[in-house]
Amino acid sequence: MKQGKVLLEVKGLRVAVAGTEILKGVDLTIREGEVHAIMGPNGSGKSTLAQVLAGHPAYTVLAGSAAYDGKDLLDMKPEERARAGVFLAFQYPVEIRGITNSYFLRSALNALRRERGEPELDPIDFLQFLEQKLKAIGWDDSMMNRPVNEGFSGGEKKRNEILQLAVLEPRLAILDETDSGLDIDALKTVAETVNKLRGPDRSFLIVTHYQRLLNYITPDVVHVLADGRIVKSGGPALAHELEAKGYDWLRDGVMVS
Amino acid sequence: MTSIEAHVQQPYKYGFVTDIESEVVPAGLNEDVIRLISAKKGEPEWMLEWRLKAYRNWLKMSEPHWPNVKYGPIDYQAISYYAAPKKLPKLDSLDQVDPKLVATFEKLGIPIEEQKRLSGVAVDAVFDSVSVATTFQAELAKFGVIFCPMSQAIREHADLVQKYLGTVVPHNDNFFAALNTAVFTDGSFVYVPKGVRCPLELSTYFRINASSTGQFERTLIIADEGSYVSYLEGCSAPMRDENQLHAAVVELVAFDRATIKYSTIQNWYPGDEEGKGGIYNFVTKRGKCAGVNSKISWTQVETGSAITWKYPGCILQGDNSIGEFYSVAVTSHRQQADTGTKMIHLGKNTRSTIVSKGISAGRGQNTYRGLVKIMKGAEGARNYSQCDSMLIGDKCGAHTFPYIDVRNSTAIMEHEASTSKIGEDQIFYLRQRGLSAEDAVSMIVNGFCKEVFKELPMEFAVEATRLLGISLEGSVG
Numbered sequence: 001m002k003q004g005k006v007l008l009e010v011k012g013l014r015v016a017v018a019g020t021e022i023l024k025g026v027d028l029t030i031r032e033g034e035v036h037a038i039m040g041p042n043g044s045g046k047s048t049l050a051q052v053l054a055g056h057p058a059y060t061v062l063a064g065s066a067a068y069d070g071k072d073l074l075d076m077k078p079e080e081r082a083r084a085g086v087f088l089a090f091q092y093p094v095e096i097r098g099i100t101n102s103y104f105l106r107s108a109l110n111a112l113r114r115e116r117g118e119p120e121l122d123p124i125d126f127l128q129f130l131e132q133k134l135k136a137i138g139w140d141d142s143m144m145n146r147p148v149n150e151g152f153s154g155g156e157k158k159r160n161e162i163l164q165l166a167v168l169e170p171r172l173a174i175l176d177e178t179d180s181g182l183d184i185d186a187l188k189t190v191a192e193t194v195n196k197l198r199g200p201d202r203s204f205l206i207v208t209h210y211q212r213l214l215n216y217i218t219p220d221v222v223h224v225l226a227d228g229r230i231v232k233s234g235g236p237a238l239a240h241e242l243e244a245k246g247y248d249w250l251r252d253g254v255m256v257s
Numbered sequence: 258m259t260s261i262e263a264h265v266q267q268p269y270k271y272g273f274v275t276d277i278e279s280e281v282v283p284a285g286l287n288e289d290v291i292r293l294i295s296a297k298k299g300e301p302e303w304m305l306e307w308r309l310k311a312y313r314n315w316l317k318m319s320e321p322h323w324p325n326v327k328y329g330p331i332d333y334q335a336i337s338y339y340a341a342p343k344k345l346p347k348l349d350s351l352d353q354v355d356p357k358l359v360a361t362f363e364k365l366g367i368p369i370e371e372q373k374r375l376s377g378v379a380v381d382a383v384f385d386s387v388s389v390a391t392t393f394q395a396e397l398a399k400f401g402v403i404f405c406p407m408s409q410a411i412r413e414h415a416d417l418v419q420k421y422l423g424t425v426v427p428h429n430d431n432f433f434a435a436l437n438t439a440v441f442t443d444g445s446f447v448y449v450p451k452g453v454r455c456p457l458e459l460s461t462y463f464r465i466n467a468s469s470t471g472q473f474e475r476t477l478i479i480a481d482e483g484s485y486v487s488y489l490e491g492c493s494a495p496m497r498d499e500n501q502l503h504a505a506v507v508e509l510v511a512f513d514r515a516t517i518k519y520s521t522i523q524n525w526y527p528g529d530e531e532g533k534g535g536i537y538n539f540v541t542k543r544g545k546c547a548g549v550n551s552k553i554s555w556t557q558v559e560t561g562s563a564i565t566w567k568y569p570g571c572i573l574q575g576d577n578s579i580g581e582f583y584s585v586a587v588t589s590h591r592q593q594a595d596t597g598t599k600m601i602h603l604g605k606n607t608r609s610t611i612v613s614k615g616i617s618a619g620r621g622q623n624t625y626r627g628l629v630k631i632m633k634g635a636e637g638a639r640n641y642s643q644c645d646s647m648l649i650g651d652k653c654g655a656h657t658f659p660y661i662d663v664r665n666s667t668a669i670m671e672h673e674a675s676t677s678k679i680g681e682d683q684i685f686y687l688r689q690r691g692l693s694a695e696d697a698v699s700m701i702v703n704g705f706c707k708e709v710f711k712e713l714p715m716e717f718a719v720e721a722t723r724l725l726g727i728s729l730e731g732s733v734g
Contacts, residue, residue, distance in 0.1 A: 054689050057681060078688040087689075094686045098704030104690075107700065111691035147704070164690065 004032030007172055007203050008053075008073070013064035014228075015045075015052050021062065022048040024228035030172070033200040037214055037239060038207045040225035041247040046207045047091060049225065050176040053205075054088035055081050068172065082108075083115035085171030089161035089178050096148040101160065102130070104148045105167050112168060130167065137166050137193045154181035162193050173197075174205045179213035191216030211243035226250055269526055272496030275361045275466050279385065281340040284469060286333055288312065291439055294339050298408045298442070301415060311428035311438030318432045324595035325624040325656055326564050328500070328537065336502060338440045340385040340467035354390050358382075362390075365493060366720075367462045378489075379404055381461040383474060386442035393457060401450040402486075404459050407475050410446035417448055421479055425508040425545045425572070433504040433566075434541040437473045441506065444474035449484040449515075458487050458714050463503075465494035465525075465536070471502035478508070480515035482548065487518040489717055493561070494526045498534045500563060501526075505540045513548030513575065518556070520713055521569075522721055525561035530619075532591030535563025542569035543599075546578035546607075554581040555598065556712040558721045563592060568626065570599030573607035573635075580609040583709040587725065588621025588653070597627035597658075602635040602668075611642040614706050617653035624656040631668040638665065644674045647705050649698070677705075699725070 008030040015023040022045045030036050040046050052059045053066065055078035066073040073081060096104065109129075110120040121129060134141055149157050158178050165173050175194070179187055194204065194217050206219065214222070214236065222238040223230045224247070231250050232238065242250075282293060291312055295305040320331070342355060354369065362369050362382050369382050369390040379393035381404065388406030397404050403414060410418050428438040445461040465472045480486050494501065503525060509517050519542075528535025538561075544553035555569040571580030582598035600609035615623040629640045646655035655676055663670065679701055687697035703710070703722055710718050 054685075056685050078685060079691055079693055082689050082691040090686065090689075092682075094680075094683045096683065096687075096701060096704050098707035099700055104700070107692060107696070108687075108690035111693075111696075115691070168690070 004034065004200065006030070007032050007069060008205075009067045010053075011065050013049075013052070013066060014062040015048055016060045016062055017048065017058055022228055023052070025064065026225070026228070026230055028223065028230065030203050030205060032171075032203055033198075034221065035198065035204040035206065035217065035219045037219040037222045038205065038225050039209070039211070039222060039239065039242055042209065044225045045228045046209075046225050047176055050088060050091075050174045050205070050207050053174060054078060054086060079111070083112055087165055087168055087170030087173045089158075089165055089173065089175045091176040091178075091180065093149050093157045093161055095150045095152075097150055099148050100145050101148050102126075102144040105130070105144075105164060108164070109167060133167050137196055139163065139193075155183060155186040158182055159186060159190060162190050166193065166197060169202075171201060172203050172205065174207070176207045177209065178206070179208055179210065187213060188216060211239045214239045224250055269496055271365060271493035271524065272526055273364070274495040275357055277355065277357050277466070278343045279340050279467050280343050281337050281467055281470065284335050284337045286336070286338060286440065290338055294440060294442060297339065298411065300408075300411055303419060304411055307423065307428060308439050311435045314429040315432065315435035315439055318429070318435055320432050324566050324626070325622070325658075326566065326593040326595050328564055331500075331502065331537070333436075335469070337467070337470045338473070339442060340470040341387040342384060342389065358384060358389050361464065361466075362462065365462065365464065367491070378458040378460050381406060381445045381459075383443050383445075383461060383463045385465060385467050385470060385472065388443045388445075397455070397457065400453050400456055402453060402455050403446065403448040405446055407441070407444040407446050407477070410477075414446065414448070417479065418446065418477065421510055422475075422477055422508070425510060425543045426506050426541050431541060433539040434506050437475060437504050437506045437541070441473045441475040444476040444505070446476070447478040447486060447488060449480045449486045451481045452483045454484065455486040458489060460489045460491070463490065463492040465492075465501060465503065468497055468501075469499065471504065473503075474505045476505070476507040478510070478517055478519070480509075480511045480517045482513045482515060485516045487520070487714055489520040489522070489714060491522045491524065493524050494536055496526050496529075496534065500528075500535060500537055502537050502539070503562075505542075507540070507542040507569075509544030509553055511544065511546050511548060511551035511553050511578075514550045515548060516552040516554070517544060518554045518714075519544070519569070520717060521555075521557040521559070522717060522724065523557065523559045523561050523565070524724060527561045527590065527592050528563040530590050532563065535592070536561065538562035538565045538567065540567040542567060543572065544570070544580070545572045546575050546580060546604075548578070549575040549604075550577045551575050552579040552581070554583070554712065556583040556709060557585070557596075558709070558713070558724065559584070559586040559594060559596060560724050562594075565592075565594040565596050567596050568599050570601065571609065572601045572603065573609065574603045576604040577606045578604055579607070581712075582609075582611045582613070583712045584613045585616070585706045585709045585721075585725070586614070586623055587616045587618070588623045589618035591620050593622045595624040595626055597625045599628045600630070600640060602629075602631045602638040602640070604635060606637040607635055608639045609641075611640070611644075612708050613644045614709055615644070615646045615655050616649065616702060616705070617646070617655050618649035620652045622654045622656070624658065626658040626660075628660040628662065629670065630662040631665050631670075633664045635665050635668065637667050639669045640671065642670075642672045644672075645705065646676045647702070648676065648678045
């Protein structure tokens with residue numbers, strides 16, 4: 001595979017939340033167009049990595065760096081990261097009463113467009129734009145006029161995250177346990193959509209506990225995060241190995257080294 | 258701390274003072290002052306007698322202290338009860354309005370020159386104790402609609418005023434209503450004749466300008482059989498360290514099949530961050546659905562005032578009549594609000610809907626207080642109440658006091674309540690999608706208030722949304 005240029009370079013990242021160190025020195029390089037999967041046992045720091053890259057204020061960076069497209073990512077506000085093309089599909093998407101998905105998405109898209117110096121879309125233009133996007137991923141517009149995530153089932157919330165991803169067209173999409181709470185049909189739909197959205201200008205960081213999502217999305221690189229460090233990296237086969245053997249053998253490995 | 262706390266306040270935008278020569282009567286309240294006010298208005302004897310009766314009652318009443326608000330004693334003798342610009346135009350000639358007054362209202366976004374009018378809206382502009390301009394009176398008269406300052410109505414439509422004034426809020430209804438009856442100066446009068454759908458939105462804008470004065474306006478709206486009227490009031494005041502008293506009375510009467518829609522955007526000066534200054538907004542508003550199938554709908558967006566004490570209510574007398582109350586009340590800094598409604602069901606199959614949204618930020622205290630009373634004869638009455646509170650930060654408070662008094666077993670009552678907090682996670686979610694922290698809060702708040710905003714006339718919904726953006730800016734960080 002032709003190597004793209006480096007989009008994200010994380011070095012020695014140490015992060016604490018509420019005084020407890022969770023990430024204890026993470027190194028990670030993602031190139032343009034690559035799909036990386038981060039796997040690991042519960043409590044290993046996978047979600048922390050996703051949240052801190054998106055800029056959640058509850059996490060404190062103790063040491064290390066993260067360069068995104070050559071810029072200091074950790075120095076950017078969450079909205080600046082978003083406008084620069086960093087997207088996080090949340091593990092627990094929040095509900096926003098009284099605001100329709102369609103209005104919310106248009107506001108978000110226009111914030112991105114303003115940043116890029118593009119004209120904002122009015123509701124009619126947005127509707128056309130949205131129609132194209134939905135068509136491309138083969139979804140209908142049934143979620144668009146409902147309030148953001150309000151009354152959505154767990155699966156609908158996750159699908160809504162992927163819909164936002166499709167509309168906002170990020171350069172780096174971070175999926176935080178998007179597969180949890182999905183039945184097999186929804187999982188397939190989400191995976192197919194992600195596959196359609198793969199391209200040379202878009203990189204993915206897929207955080208997951210189980211290997212099953214990776215049955216449908218083939219990553220370029222698989223990393224194992226355990227106790228706040230990446231303890232092993234490899235090709236797609238690593239995910240299958242983990243599925244068969246669990247995580248304990250790796251944890252032991254950490255202890256030995 | 259990067260918490261939601263840090264954002265709340267932008268400076269109050271309407272806090273300027275107009276430098277205009279005013280006539281202000283000396284501070285103090287006694288029968289002579291009341292006679293003076295009545296004389297200045299050229300009122301008939303019966304009006305003066307009514308004022309004096311109210312005043313004598315008021316002397317025997319005491320200020321209510323049951324609301325969930327705290328403030329120091331008010332010295333009623335330190336207030337001036339009448340202030341008016343010296344150069345007043347002759348009635349019905351808008352060209353003669355003092356340019357300073359025109360400029361003042363222009364600055365507030367209320368054009369009183371008809372050529373610059375808000376499309377489809379007629380405006381009565383009240384400055385301190387007097388109405389300075391009322392637009393489109395002639396246009397409305399073609400439809401038989403009377404829209405004029407109360408003092409003009411007392412002189413020119415005495416029969417209507419005498420017949421209905423005080424029939425919904427009696428002169429001795431409560432302490433502040435009695436005070437208002439004694440000293441009220443201006444306000445608006447509306448009469449919509451049988452079968453007429455008022456072709457314009459009617460609107461009154463109240464501006465307090467003079468210091469050490471109070472504003473005591475009186476509004477009366479009568480919708481005759483089968484008529485419809487939508488009325489909106491707005492208000493603002495300069496920033497001052499002193500507290501100023503605003504004690505208004507509004508009475509609405511709807512006859513058979515008539516509908517009155519009454520909207521308020523209240524933006525009196527709320528006081529500074531430490532709670533210094535600001536308006537005491539002690540207001541009595543009540544509507545009577547006198548006829549069958551009549552409807553009165555109150556919508557209020559309360560963002561200003563140091564203290565708000567108001568319970569716009571409906572007396573549902575006519576069978577099948579409908580009362581509605583939609584409210585957004587915002588308290589930030591050290592603002593306090595105790596507001597809600599009273600729905601009194603008398604007629605058969607009467608229905609009422611209450612939707613109250615309270616938003617507290619800073620050290621604001623927000624109280625919903627509502628009474629739903631189903632009387633014995635109100636067969637088949639229904640009420641739906643919904644009280645939602647939103648907290649921004651951890652130093653504010655939300656309180657709910659719903660009173661229910663049912664005397665007819667066929668009544669159906671529903672009550673829903675919720676309390677939510679704008680959390681870091683909500684804000685972060687929206688910021689992660691590219692919205693600024695301010696826009697994130699504003700979106701969450703607007704979504705929370707949507708059920709109320711959609712009740713506002715189009716022309717004012719935008720204004721309300723903007724106002725809410727302003728009064729919350731600074732609550733997030």
